[in-house]
Amino acid sequence: xxxxxxxxxxxxxxxxxxxxxxxxxxxxxxxxxxxxxxxxxxxxxxxxxxxxxxxxxxxxxxxxxxxxxxxxxxxxxxxxxxxxxxxxxxxxxxxxxxxxxxxxxxxxxxxxxxxxxxxxxxxxxxxxxxxxxxxxxxxxxxxxxxxxxxxxxxxxxxxxxxxxxxxxxxxxxxxxxxxxxxxxxxxxxxxxxxxxxxxxxxxxxxxxxxxxxxxxxxxxxxxxxxxxxxxxxxxxxxxxxxxxxxxxxxxxxxxxxxxxxxxxxxxxxxxxxxxxxxxxxxxxxxxxxxxxxxxxxxxxxxxxxxxxxxxxxxxxxxxxxxxxxxxxxxxxxxxxxxxxxxxxxxxxxxxxxxxxxx
Amino acid sequence: xxxxxxxxxxxxxxxxxxxxxxxxxxxxxxxxxxxxxxxxxxxxxxxxxxxxxxxxxxxxxxxxxxxxxxxxxxxxxxxxxxxxxxxxxxxxxxxxxxxxxxxxxxxxxxxxxxxxxxxxxxxxxxxxxxxxxxxxxxxxxxxxxxxxxxxxxxxxxxxxxxxxxxxxxxxxxxxxxxxxxxxxxxxxxxxxxxxxxxxxxxxxxxxxxxxxxxxxxxxxxxxxxxxxxxxxxxxxxxxxxxxxxxxxxxxx
Numbered sequence: 001x002x003x004x005x006x007x008x009x010x011x012x013x014x015x016x017x018x019x020x021x022x023x024x025x026x027x028x029x030x031x032x033x034x035x036x037x038x039x040x041x042x043x044x045x046x047x048x049x050x051x052x053x054x055x056x057x058x059x060x061x062x063x064x065x066x067x068x069x070x071x072x073x074x075x076x077x078x079x080x081x082x083x084x085x086x087x088x089x090x091x092x093x094x095x096x097x098x099x100x101x102x103x104x105x106x107x108x109x110x111x112x113x114x115x116x117x118x119x120x121x122x123x124x125x126x127x128x129x130x131x132x133x134x135x136x137x138x139x140x141x142x143x144x145x146x147x148x149x150x151x152x153x154x155x156x157x158x159x160x161x162x163x164x165x166x167x168x169x170x171x172x173x174x175x176x177x178x179x180x181x182x183x184x185x186x187x188x189x190x191x192x193x194x195x196x197x198x199x200x201x202x203x204x205x206x207x208x209x210x211x212x213x214x215x216x217x218x219x220x221x222x223x224x225x226x227x228x229x230x231x232x233x234x235x236x237x238x239x240x241x242x243x244x245x246x247x248x249x250x251x252x253x254x255x256x257x258x259x260x261x262x263x264x265x266x267x268x269x270x271x272x273x274x275x276x277x278x279x280x281x282x283x284x285x286x287x288x289x290x291x292x293x294x295x296x297x298x299x300x301x302x303x304x305x306x307x308x309x310x311x312x313x314x315x316x317x318x319x320x321x322x323x324x325x326x327x328x329x330x331x332x333x334x335x336x337x338x339x340x341x342x343x344x345x346x347x348x349x350x351x352x353x354x355x356x357x358x
Numbered sequence: 359x360x361x362x363x364x365x366x367x368x369x370x371x372x373x374x375x376x377x378x379x380x381x382x383x384x385x386x387x388x389x390x391x392x393x394x395x396x397x398x399x400x401x402x403x404x405x406x407x408x409x410x411x412x413x414x415x416x417x418x419x420x421x422x423x424x425x426x427x428x429x430x431x432x433x434x435x436x437x438x439x440x441x442x443x444x445x446x447x448x449x450x451x452x453x454x455x456x457x458x459x460x461x462x463x464x465x466x467x468x469x470x471x472x473x474x475x476x477x478x479x480x481x482x483x484x485x486x487x488x489x490x491x492x493x494x495x496x497x498x499x500x501x502x503x504x505x506x507x508x509x510x511x512x513x514x515x516x517x518x519x520x521x522x523x524x525x526x527x528x529x530x531x532x533x534x535x536x537x538x539x540x541x542x543x544x545x546x547x548x549x550x551x552x553x554x555x556x557x558x559x560x561x562x563x564x565x566x567x568x569x570x571x572x573x574x575x576x577x578x579x580x581x582x583x584x585x586x587x588x589x590x591x592x593x594x595x596x597x598x599x600x601x602x603x604x605x606x607x608x609x610x
Contacts (some may be wrong), residue, residue: 009487012454013480185473192472192479193465200448200459210408211526212463221469239411267450297366 015187032176036169041142044168045240050280051175052236057260057272058182059229064258065266066190067222070111070122073129074257076136077227081106081234082146082155083140086244089156096160103232112225114220133254141246143310151247155238166239175236182229186269189225198222230257259308263315265322274323282308359422361386361562362530367406367416371399376402378586380416384530389556389563391573391598394583395606400566401443402586407564408440420530435463439528442533444567447507452465453518457493460525461486486527493524496558497551513544517551524555531555533565537572545572554577570602575600582606 004011004018016022036044056078063069084105088098113132120128140147147153158165158174165174189195197218200208205215240246256279263273286307290298319326333340367380367515370378377399384390393399405411407418407432417426420436428436432596439460448456467479468496494500497517502510507518516536523531536552537545549572555561567573573580582589582597583608588596597603 012487013483063510132556184534188475190471190484192475193462193467196455196459196471197462198489199451199455200462204446205411207380207442207448208459210434210440210442210446212431212457212524213459214429214431276578322410352495 013191015184015191022348024048030320033173036172041168044172046280046284048168048172048236048239050231051172051179052240053257053260053280054273054276055175055182055236056230056233056257057264057276058179058186058269059226059233060257061261061264061266061269061272062186062189062198062229063222063226064261065218065268065271066195066202067198069117069219069222070258071129072126072251072254072258073117073131073133073136074226074230075249075251075253076133077106077110078253079136079140079231079235079246080227081231082238082244082249083153084231084235085235086153086155086188087146090153094160095158095165099232102235103228105233106234107224107228111220111224112229113227114223117223118216120221130251130254133249133251137246138249140249140257146244147244150246152243154243155241158239171239176238178232179255183272184271186229190269194221237330250262254258257311259312263312263322265324267321268324270327271322271324274327276310278323282311360384361388361421362407362564363419364403364407365417367418368414369402369406369411370414375420375586377406380583380586380588382588382591384562384564385578386529386562387556387560388578389552389565391577391594392564392566392583393568393573393580393603394589395569397585398606399586400583400584400593401534403583404534404564404566407433407532408438408482434526434528434547435524437529438531438532439523439526439530440532441516441523441534441536443538445465445512445515445519447515447519447561449508449521450503450506451493452506453499453521454490456507456518456535457490457521458483458486460522461489463526489527490525493521496524496554498522510541513541516540516544517548519532520551524561525584530562530564531610533563533566533586535566536566537569543551549576560600 006012011017016025035047039047056074059077060071063071081102084096085102088101090094093101113129117125117128143149144151155239158171165171189197190283196220197208197213200211200213201215201218201222206248208218209215242246260275260279261272262275263278264273265271283304286304290303321328361519361557362384364383365381366377367377369377380403382401383388392403394400399590402411406413409425409428413426417424419425420438423436425433425436425438439458442493448459451459465482467476467482471479477483482532494503499514499517499521502514502518509514510518520533520536533552537548540548553576565573565576577594579591580594580597581591581601582600587604589606
């Protein structure tokens with residue numbers, strides 16, 4: 001078992017706590033960079049989708065997992081990011097500028113949504129954000145001159161200095177880079193006063209106030225950043241699906257995003273990535289299982305949502321901290337082998353405040 | 359001029375007068391206790407000072423500044439820290455993180471700097487940690503530094519809360535029943551720490567407390583309340599023998 005002796009405060013502040021972590025993350029980075037060379041472009045495309053989900057997940061995790069504000073309306077931010085990016089591109093803006101503007105615009109919409117949301121918590125906030133996403137859906141269907149209404153709109157191709165970003169492997173690297181940047185930004189936030197203020201608001205609003213934290217400001221900031229990351233993901237998502245239509249951003253998308261952070265593990269950035277892999281690859285896994293199983297099973301309709309639901313229920317009952325929580329336990333098992341005690345986590349099945357209805 | 363002055367504070371919830379025409383002064387460096395039977399309005403006074411409630415009438419000044427209408431999150435900036443009767447800690451974080459949140463009022467960095475974790479943010483965090491470690495040393499919390507709050511015993515949580523309040527570097531510290539739920543030994547330790555905080559750090563303390571032993575030993579002056587009204591103010595000995603106080607606690 002590893003024991004990290006801390007001799008400087010900086011060790012605690014750094015993103016990597018010890019060289020073992022550095023080694024594994026470098027290895028992971030190398031592996032991810034090599035993926036497009038060794039895999040079929042279909043799988044590379046699926047991986048980019050996972051990265052896009054993860055970027056949106058970073059945003060949602062900041063809001064739900066770290067500030068304790070539930071949102072059932074994140075598909076709306078994804079939609080705003082996607083449509084804004086596509087529209088800016090059709091207006092002839094350069095690709096990076098368009099993406100940045102789309103993300104900023106979504107962030108500002110997020111901050112505006114935060115104003116009424118400041119007065120609500122728990123289930124009421126969930127319903128309010130749900131209403132917001134319905135409103136956005138309606139605006140998209142009826143604002144035909146910009147969004148193309150029900151017909152939808154084609155997303156212009158991604159080009160930087162007339163170099164196309166649309167090939168599977170280039171797009172993969174673009175998404176990977178944005179995901180890495182988003183994760184680093186979120187982790188930076190969480191180790192600095194702004195992020196700690198969010199955590200304080202999540203765990204106790206009264207005592208956050210007593211510590212001099214401005215609730216309204218902190219929650220607005222959380223919505224701003226959360227929407228910003230999700231808007232960025234929306235912009236990339238637009239390229240991924242190529243053609244935008246209102247039915248791509250419904251309540252189902254919102255729920256999927258929320259499931260992603262819950263199944264991944266609330267209150268952890270690892271959880272975001274695990275959750276994104278889960279919701280990104282599960283449909284493929286189910287399709288694969290269908291092919292491999294006898295016709296009696298393979299022909300059952302609606303297999304995918306059923307498995308999805310089943311896994312979710314199992315997680316909520318047995319592992320509220322999600323895939324990340326499970327991973328931590330498995331890791332500890334190997335670290336302490338053969339001395340691991342099953343009771344170590346017996347009393348730790350605690351829920352975040354977000355999950356309780358207040 | 360006193361450090362804290364309350365004049366004719368009045369607040370009522372519906373038909374209940376929680377606090378009525380309450381006036382008192384707290385001098386700099388003093389340990390000032392508020393006692394009274396349950397429902398006397400002691401915690402309400404704390405909630406008024408920390409601005410969780412708005413007063414219906416009356417004024418409060420702190421260090422010469424009128425804080426009667428100060429926004430709640432500015433109170434800590436002015437140097438008023440508090441603890442809660444039933445601890446209100448950040449449950450899912452370590453003791454260290456809790457104390458770092460206590461340094462929030464001293465932050466000077468903006469959001470954009472935080473996102474990129476510029477060198478200035480790191481320097482600020484190092485300075486925060488030095489201060490936090492001073493407080494940990496003062497209250498002997500070293501062995502709990504890396505533990506999350508939800509696994510800690512109640513007595514330790516109480517001290518972590520005091521520590522978090524001290525991280526604000528307050529001029530005035532409000533302790534809401536610091537000894538409730540502590541065993542006699544922990545209460546004994548608490549009294550030494552209160553003494554240290556008062557004498558070594560020079561922090562003025564207002565404390566709501568039921569343990570008369572602790573009150574008598576620690577306090578310079580005591581305010582006795584019942585039904586939202588002031589019964590008496592004075593030195594602990596006087597208060598203990600004051601006829602109105604005896605009547606409130608024991609009946610006629």
